[in-house]
Amino acid sequence: MNIKKLAEKLELSITTVSRGLGGYSDVSETTRKKIIKFAKKYNYSPNPNASNLASRKTNTLGFVIPLYGLNSNKLNQASFFEFISGMSNKINSENIQFIMKFANTIEEEQKAYDNLIKVEKVNKVVLHNLKKNDPRIKFLQKNKIKFVGWGRTQGRINYPWVDLDNESSTNLIMQYLFDRNHRNIAFINVDEKYNFAYQRKQGYLKFLKKNKIKFKKENYISVAYEDPDQVASVIEKKILKNSKITAIICSTEYSAAGAIKACNKANKKIGIDISLITFDGNVVNFITSPSLTAIIHDRKVLGSKAIEILTSETKIKNNSYYLAKPEIIERGSVLTLKK
Template identity: 40%
Template sequence: MKNKKINITDLAKKLNLSVSSVSRALNGHKNISEKTKFKILKLAKKYNYSPDLSAKRLASQKSDTIAFIATISPYAPDYVLLEFLAGITLGIKDSSTELLIKFSLNEKEEINYYHNLINSKQADKFIFYRTKQKDYRIELLQKNNINFVSWGRSNSYKNYAWIDMDNYKSIELLMSRLIKFGHKKIALINVHQSFNYGYQRKQAYEKILKENNLKFNKNYYQESLTGTTSNGIALTKFLLDLNNPPTA
């Protein structure tokens, strides 16, 4: 039979320690000896202790909640996004941090969510993706001194945390390989250039064409505004139906 759950005050009394010492040990502070920390953690486990998150958040005036807000299309399933969210969930599973997810159908609605969560203090950390060249979300969060990480970079802002793949290098490698195989008529279906990764990909595409003395053909470069599978199929069909279609 499991031991009855106790609070931090009860735990401190059983250990003959102050509540602050027990709290620091449970929160991983370095000014508590390893011997004392081990003793506290052992007893906490024995009595099935878990912190009162409401009290903790009230005392710290922080929600300890990550918000992920995204504008999505109901017609364009984003399986990469699902993997990304699964990774975030696994990353915080052993902590007291909560994850709040909101999806919107347009950017205006998305920005309203940001304002509401910031003003109500429901979230004190944010993660977002599909970063734009000039991204209002970065400006808003920096202005309010809120911690955030963006999936993707923006050329218009500095001094913020981001993760990203090298979009420029990926197109460079793909183009170089196709050219090595003898292709000279290479098409690119890209995302809209308002997204920074779309801009980076086009820059790399044009650069490799120029370096290999290949002319930029405006018909071979297409941008997908909706990001749906049907839109990608339509653009591919358009390219293949050209009188002088691309070979790659």
């Protein structure tokens, strides 16, 4: 079924059918309803190729998945699926196409964006892995392609984005531990070049300051994404050996895995000898007992908000954003200390 045949059935012109389906005001309400009825009846939907070609534009969202990161950091994959899941829900309900590309290297990533824009001619992009002064931003702005960042860069931001509320998260965790009488709290972070890590540290530091607790250098470490055993050994030496520390915050599931390994080795029982609270933790909990108390964010909502921003009729404001609120899930890994 194509528009010509449908128009014949309706005894209307092709133009009217097209415009009726498009919701233009120059077709009366009664005929529009009839058009839609027939379209449903004959299971018609416009050929996207013809449509894109004729309208000289697309209604397509482009998204690039950096496999190089995800294959090496398998513990991060769940976040990705959740975000995509959230996007796809919204995408299905709106009527937009969705093209995904995969990049095994950073060079391929750049190529993938080029291809999306120049060949596929997408008009919407969800940008990920944002760098400071990211050239993609200028490129997209110049070409007037709508985009939102998943995550954001430090400093002044002149594009819309969705992100976790990282600073609130560590603040919330600190309050939670503080309420349970922990005062010597270790924070295992990753390199602050990752903006989320920087923000999480800020939340940690600000809480200390607000509560007049002195920041102890030895309570803070940053681990690299590398061999899990190495991570574990660093944690064992620098954190577990320090007997004053009563609780550990893990900024990533990756470091939580390392911490668990380290605790097993050092024969410290989590939830008894030492408290542990981690970001995310939906994979480690399949294995670890007791299950870890964790701070989580709804990344599905994050994905759907991203699409919402992109599809909002009004011109995107460069300062629109969405912050996912954190929530603590209590499980068995945090001990309440006696006063």
